[in-house]
Amino acid sequence: MxxxxxxxxxxxxxxxxxxxxxxxxxxxxxxxxxxxxxxxxxxxxxxxxxxxxxxxxxxxxxxxxxxxxxxxxxxxxxxxxxxxxxxxxxVFTDEDYDEVLKLGTHYSDFFMKINRVRRKYCKEHQKMNGSNxxxxxxxxxxxxxxxxxxxxxxxxxxxxxxxxxxxxxxxxxxxxxxxxxxxxxxxxxxxxxxxxxxxxxxxxx
CATH class of the missing domain: 3.90.245.10 (Ribonucleoside hydrolase-like)
Structure with missing residues (x-):
């Protein structure tokens, strides 16, 4: 650096x-x-x-x-x-995730996978309507x-x-x-x- x-x-x-x-x-x-x-x-x-x-x-x-x-x-x-x-x-809501899933690209698939745990955590523990x-x-x-x-x-x-x-x-x-x-x-x-x-x-x- x-x-x-x-x-x-x-x-x-x-x-x-x-x-x-x-x-x-x-x-x-x-x-x-x-x-x-x-x-x-x-x-x-x-x-x-x-x-x-x-x-x-x-x-x-x-x-x-x-x-x-x-x-x-x-x-x-x-x-x-x-x-x-x-x-x-x-915040990506459930509706946003639905739209990401529809894209069907390598990047969108990666996005869905890496945010699976975060999406659950943010909704359950931080009371968000999705993941930030x-x-x-x-x-x-x-x-x-x-x-x-x-x-x-x-x-x-x-x-x-x-x-x-x-x-x-x-x-x-x-x-x-x-x-x-x-x-x-x-x-x-x-x-x-x-x-x-x-x-x-x-x-x-």
Whole structure:
């Protein structure tokens, strides 16, 4: 990662769809790369919503909050696509799955298979009308930024020691910390545009 960032300064976008451990380690090894990264998309957190591992946090920050804090304090331009966006705008319902099944392509068959367990989990444990797809909508937003229809710019830090809130992204909504914003937080996404991208992809083979 360090080698590629230094080879292509200010050209690379990092898409972090998991915990930020590896990126924090790279920053600790070579802090100067923070100024050479074009942007980092982080699939995690939320804006005025709720968490999925505790009421205040989502898994990708909660599992290694110290790493998340290193990354958010690094100066890298960060854009989050959170749990809230995925719940509101990336849920494939039973009707959507029926349409995927009708496509009859290798990709659609793969989609059905890899989401079998997730579909059941999301419906039974997260009370969704189908399965949400946070990784996919994050990557889709990188490919077509217009999929994110509303965002806000705020200063964000990460809770590392809270007994009930470890892993929470602390969003300074009112500017009480008097720090320059470091994160663009996705608030709303275009569900129809996202699903069209997915269906167009699944039709390819």
């Amino acid at each position: 360090i080698r590629l960032i230094e080879k292509y300064p200010n050209e690379l976008t990092i898409v972090a769809i998991g915990p930020l451990t590896n990126i924090a380690l790279a920053l600790q090894r070579k802090p100067s790369i923070a100024k050479q990264i074009k942007e980092l998309y982080f699939m995690g957190g939320f804006y005025k919503f709720y968490g999925n591992v505790n009421p205040s946090a989502t898994y990708n920050a909660w599992v290694d909050p110290e790493a998340a804090r290193v990354v958010f304090q690094s100066g890298i331009p960060i854009r989050t696509v959170g749990f809230d966006v995925s719940v509101k705008s990336s 797809h946070p990784d996919a909508i994050t990557v889709a937003a990188v490919i077509d930024p217009s999929i994110i229809s509303q965002s806000v710019v705020r200063y964000v830090d990460v809770e590392t020691k809270g007994e009930l809130t470890v892993g929470a992204l602390a969003i300074d909504e009112l500017g009480v910390w008097k720090k320059e914003p470091n994160t663009t937080i996705s608030v709303e996404a275009d569900e129809a545009k996202f699903k069209k991208m997915v269906f167009d992809t699944l039709k390819l083979s």
